[in-house]
Amino acid sequence: MYDFAEKTLRQYCDFVGIDYQDSMVKWKPIPEDQMKQFTSHGDAFKVAREATTFFPHKPKARSATDDNVSEAVRDVISKAMPVYDMLKEAAKLQDPKVLQ
16 A cells, blocks of 8 residues: 555546545544543554654564464465456556556
């Protein structure tokens, strides 16, 4: 989303029939007094409250638990990947820059 936030939101707005606004991709931090309802969550919302735009994607480091995925999950993944690959290729045909 970060790399194509404006473009994606403009397309979405056009699709659903609403006006795009720059505030959809850049905004002011939420004042702390408006976040009081979330204080029971500690600092979990601090990053969101202070954010002013989308964050760049940071690929997750592979963890040791990834090797412990059940056989059933591996089976679902192996069946889903061809569909995912087909959808990815179809998206590239729509707009080759989207998935670079």
